[in-house]
Amino acid sequence: MPPLTNPRADRVKAVRALSRRSVRLRTGRFLAEGPQSVREAVVHHPERVVDVYLTEQARSRHPDIVETALAAQLHLHDVTDEVLAAMCDTPTPQGLAAVCTTVTADLDDVLATRPRLLVLLTHVRDPGNAGTVIRGADAAGADAVLVSDASVDVHSPKVVRSTAGSLFHLPVVTGLPVDETVARLRAAGIRVLAADGVGETLLPDVDLGPAHAWVMGNEAWGLEPEVRDLCDEVVRVPIYGHAESLNLAMAATVCLYASAAAHNR
Amino acid sequence: MPPLTNPRADRVKAVRALSRRSVRLRTGRFLAEGPQSVREAVVHHPERVVDVYLTEQARSRHPDIVETALAAQLHLHDVTDEVLAAMCDTPTPQGLAAVCTTVTADLDDVLATRPRLLVLLTHVRDPGNAGTVIRGADAAGADAVLVSDASVDVHSPKVVRSTAGSLFHLPVVTGLPVDETVARLRAAGIRVLAADGVGETLLPDVDLGPAHAWVMGNEAWGLEPEVRDLCDEVVRVPIYGHAESLNLAMAATVCLYASAAAHNR
The missing domain is CATH 3.40.1280.10 (SPOUT methyltransferase, trefoil knot domain)
Structure with a gap:
């Protein structure tokens, strides 16, 4: 699949909206930003990962994350730096973000x-x-x-x-x-x-x-x-x-x- | 003395400039902002306090700081909220700031x-x-x-x-x-x-x-x-x-x- 390149696409806006509490409550989802968060999500709770977004550079820099995500049959989406920046709250997401479910423990x-x-x-x-x-x-x-x-x-x-x-x-x-x-x-x-x-x-x-x-x-x-x-x-x-x-x-x-x-x- | 009211006064600019490292190095001074920092400066190291700037509200809210500063014969300057905001780095200095010397230990x-x-x-x-x-x-x-x-x-x-x-x-x-x-x-x-x-x-x-x-x-x-x-x-x-x-x-x-x-x- 070609990378997502349009930072104004609906999909991008939907991810960015997860920075709002009301949207997280309504959708039951949140965004994990950056290699550390995404790695731990993919390794420890792949069942909670809905989508992984990554840039070309991050794909080559973090083969461990890519491999683990693929082995868990997760959806990996290639995006441009601009798209990732539009999705994330942090100014430096370092090429990776994952939409996860907010399922918490009981x-x-x-x-x-x-x-x-x-x-x-x-x-x-x-x-x-x-x-x-x-x-x-x-x-x-x-x-x-x-x-x-x-x-x-x-x-x-x-x-x-x-x-x-x-x-x-x-x-x-x-x-x-x-x-x-x-x-x-x-x-x-x-x-x-x-x-x-x-x-x-x-x-x-x-x-x-x-x-x-x-x-x-x-x-x-x-x-x-x-x-x-x-x-x-x-x-x-x-x-x-x-x-x-x-x-x-x-x-x-x-x-x-x-x-x-x-x-x- | 009437309070300092002009946020563009040279004195105000000189205090604000202490947020720059080069100015601190050159002058040997820095700014302690907010009641907690100013209180500890005045109580523990009055000899390092050059000037105390405070708003009317802070003067009535922190009589302990004012009393200690006066007892140590420090210079207290009344300022408006606007002047204090122009002096400080923090957006909420809570009415008090003190210019102190950067003398450090050996x-x-x-x-x-x-x-x-x-x-x-x-x-x-x-x-x-x-x-x-x-x-x-x-x-x-x-x-x-x-x-x-x-x-x-x-x-x-x-x-x-x-x-x-x-x-x-x-x-x-x-x-x-x-x-x-x-x-x-x-x-x-x-x-x-x-x-x-x-x-x-x-x-x-x-x-x-x-x-x-x-x-x-x-x-x-x-x-x-x-x-x-x-x-x-x-x-x-x-x-x-x-x-x-x-x-x-x-x-x-x-x-x-x-x-x-x-x-x-």
Whole structure:
């Protein structure tokens, strides 16, 4: 098939429209941009990849992605640089993008796996923070990331980019009501730990051996008192110097790595 | 004195010009923007504050900053929102900015304090990463941050903002040649640990009790082999899940908090 060359074609506009939340909700699709995201999608969840778009240069530069996509019988479409740029949110998609379905995991299924380490994001609004926490959760070997209904859409271009492919590595459950989710975690025997600068328990003093979930709040104002009250413990990352606080992604990474260290000792 | 109202005044242009590296180098000054940065400057290093600019609203909203600045006999200048916006790099300076001197610390002075925990940034180019590492180093109680000559300018607006005030909390030594600095650290009895994904030693296996310095490399390509060879050990943050890596700021935070935990056990 000849490459798509018209950046004003309907197909191109339809892909670009996926940068809008309303369109993602309506279509159940989102766009993974760049070689890293596309590679992880194709390798870990080919069943979620609807279409792969790539430039000639990307085709020759990433034979591994092309081979894996072809083996999975995915649809590969050649496009010009101009068309790809018109499709993507990032100014530098590096020649590759993939339309994927937004199918997310189910809390029941996650709990059925008897998870040992979970993260619950509540009211997280900054895409970079949300994506970085998902990446950190993946790196620390968390079993899933749970995202509250009041948080940023994890399929927005900036979140997807910040996860650096981790969105395709572990189950991400979205749209969860916080109260009910905390109750269900506790009912499943999972200790629920609120991470918050007001906590009286210091991170090094917590027994992270048993199964637990970290609840992380908004980047600016932390966790709501009502949410903290629902948790088993409110835990503070100690500040040894003069800094007022750590940012959300840093605090989450420190907590998650403390958990990982306890689980892998 | 009546407030400055003309955004095209020479004084305003001179402040705005501090967003350019060449102007900062020539004048030895930089701009701290927003209440958090200005507060930390005024509290921790009033001797480095040349001028404070604030709007009427900020004056009434931040009496603590005004009081501390007046007590230190600093120059407070009332400005309109329009003038402050014209001075600042950030679109939302929240009514406050301070011109400060870029005087940085000296490696000799840092070594004379017999430091136990240091960070050396080499070839770090992304302002957000550099600032976040400085903030993390502060939080973890590091004694100083050392910055190589090939790294981003720590007085650029984006770095200053990302440090969230930490730039004024601990000594930051800039413009260091990497080879010589590593040699001087080792001569001072400080173990030099390269943090790099290619390391064979895992973070949990390192004895972080003795004085040490973490050497962090470029966000995209890590540490140069020649730099790694100069270090006592190349250490890898373990990846427990499927993530390919952590980003620089996350890796640095995990390493620094492991050090802090060892020093504060």
